[in-house]
Amino acid sequence: MSAIQRIQNVDVAIVGGGIAGLWLLARLRERGYGALLVESERLGAGQTLxxxxxxxxxxxxxxxxxxxxxxxxxxxxxxxxxxxxxxxxAIDLRGARLLAEHQYLWATRAPTSRLAAFFASKLMRGHMAKVVNAGSADAVPAALRHPAFQGTVYRLDEPVLEVASVLSALAERYRDAIVRSQGPVVLKADGAITLHYSGCAPQVIRPAITVFTAGAGNVGLPWVAQQLRPLHMVLARGANLPGPLYAHCLGASDLPRLTVTSHCDLGGRLVWYLGGGLAEEGIKRDRLEQIRAARRELSVLLPWVDWNPVEFATFTIQRAEAHQSDGRRPTGPGVFRDGRVIVAWPTKLVLAPLLAEQIEKMLPSLGVRPRPVDLRMLADWPRPEIAAYPWDREDLEWS
Ligand SMILES: Cc1cc2nc3c(=O)[nH]c(=O)nc-3n(C[C@H](O)[C@H](O)[C@H](O)COP(=O)(O)OP(=O)(O)OC[C@H]3O[C@@H](n4cnc5c(N)ncnc54)[C@H](O)[C@@H]3O)c2cc1C
Structure with missing residues (x-):
């Protein structure tokens, strides 16, 4: 192994390759900054996928x-x-795909559910349309098209992303500036970051600014105030699923009772991914109780489907966000600075563009201006792959 190498002229080192770090890298590179991203695992390995x-x-x-x-x-x-x-x-995502043009919202016959949908439709006028021609093939999602279905369906102007394709589109374009380091990246007191990889000579970067977009890993910085909010997510797969569904089902609270998205696993099987109230309340339940709760909920909401042959799996995941005194979800991205170190959480995947914009606006006042960076010394450095979706993870137990 040869001696430690130093990479010059890095304006911004980004630590963490989820949606926040990848979008920020894209934005800064588009604006001509010498930015570099370091990931310790695989891209999207935290919350993003x-x-x-x-x-x-x-x-x-x-x-x-x-x-x-x-x-x-x-x-x-x-x-x-x-x-x-x-x-x-400016951020070109033509290589990425949508899973669905629209998320739907469905109210059950319960008065509270119908009232919530009514209020939302008034506030979201123009972005939320009641599907009036229930029964027509193009209006109501196939999964809800059944004579026994008695709810009201709204179509939202909210597309659903194929998230891995978004990460690929961003990562491919800026591949020269995305590197893997083994073990969590640690910032030294003098502002230096050392990249490690077995078989490679360590590389030292001394960026003008370091931005941590490391999700739960942001807590590695001593001054960071982070909150973690757990979810107990559920996956369902099997030939009996009544087609793809992208919908929030409304209950009595201001949170959807159930949020369903649909995905295709590596074996080509349809998978329903279940969140919303089921996942929030499910943190009190163990795996089997959560599966029972999911079966119960689906049987109540879509009683015409035979749920018995459907397989279920669950996993828990923490949402990492800026600390709030009331513990609730922040309303927007969280961006904080201590000297030449910035730490950031987008709060939602969809808000990654806003987060990147906020960070870019901070740079001129910190004396950072766009300038070219020479990354040739990293040409042979290992690159992180895209992580697996939860439904493709081999450690999941299906039952
Ligand atoms: C179940 C669930 C469903 C969600 N659904 C939606 C949705 O439908 N729409 C929406 O807008 N938002 C959604 N969100 C929120 C969204 O996923 C997150 O806000 C977003 O993905 C956070 O991205 P991030 O890049 O900040 O963090 P992460 O995705 O957690 O990425 C952090 C990265 O940093 C790396 N890392 C950590 N520590 C270090 C270190 N020391 N050195 C180097 N690398 C490090 C990790 O390996 C990881 O790759 C959902 C979240 C969850 C949990």
Whole structure:
């Protein structure tokens, strides 16, 4: 192994390759900054590939009859993401795919559920349309098209992303600037970062600014105030699933009772990914209790489906966010600075563009200007792969 190498002129080192770090890298590189991203595992390995991929536009945050600050923060996101997907924005996501053009929202016959949908539809006028021609093939999702279905369905202007394809689109374009380091990246007191990889000579980077977009790994910085909010997510697969479904089912609270997205696993099987209230309340349940709760919920909501042959799996995951005194979800991205170190959480995947914009705006006042960086010394350095989706993980127990 040869001696330690030093890479010069790195304006911004980004630690963590989830959606926040990858989007920030793309934005800074587009603007000409010498930015570099370091990931200790695989891209998306934290929360990002566990996300349901919904590009929220605010409907979920308007269920109690008032446009919340969360709803305001996400209001422009569907339009922005669609522009990127069409290649009409500085961040070109033409290589990425949507799983669905629309997320749906369905109210059951319960008065509380119908009221929540009514309030949301008033606030989200123009972005949420009642599907009036229930029964027509193009309107109601196939999974809900059954004579026994008695709810009301709304179509939201909220697309659903194929998240891995978004990560690939971002990573491919800036591949020269994305490196893997074995073990969590640690910032030394003098601001240096050392990249390690077995068989490679360590490389030292001394960036002008370091940004931690490391999700739960942000807690490695001593001054960081982070909160973790757990979810107990459920996966369902089997030939009996009644087709793909992308929908929030409304209950009595200002949180959807159940949020369903649909995915295809590596074996080509349809998988329903279940979150919402089921996942929030499910943190009190062990795996088998959570599976029983999911079966119960699905049997009540879609009673015409035979759920017996459907297989279920669960896993828990922590949402990592900036600390809030009331412990609730922050309304927007969290960005904090201590000297030449910035730490950031997008709060939602969909808010990664806003987070990147906020960080870029901070740079001129910190004396950082765009300039070319020579990354040739990293040309042979190992690159992180894209992580697996939860439904493709080999350690999941299906029953
Ligand atoms: C179940 C679930 C469903 C969700 N659904 C949605 C949704 O539908 N829509 C939406 O907008 N949002 C959703 N979210 C929220 C969204 O997933 C997160 O806000 C977003 O993915 C956070 O991205 P991130 O890049 O900040 O962090 P992460 O995705 O957690 O990425 C952090 C990265 O940093 C790396 N890392 C950690 N420590 C270090 C270190 N010391 N050195 C180097 N690398 C390090 C990790 O390996 C990881 O790759 C959901 C979240 C969950 C948990």
């Amino acid at each position: 566990c996300a349901q991929g919904i590009v929220h536009g605010g409907a979920k945050y308007s269920l109690h009859g008032q446009a919340s600050r969360s709803a305001e923060a996400v209001a422009g996101m569907p339009a922005l993401w669609r522009r990127c997907l069409r290649g009409e924005d």
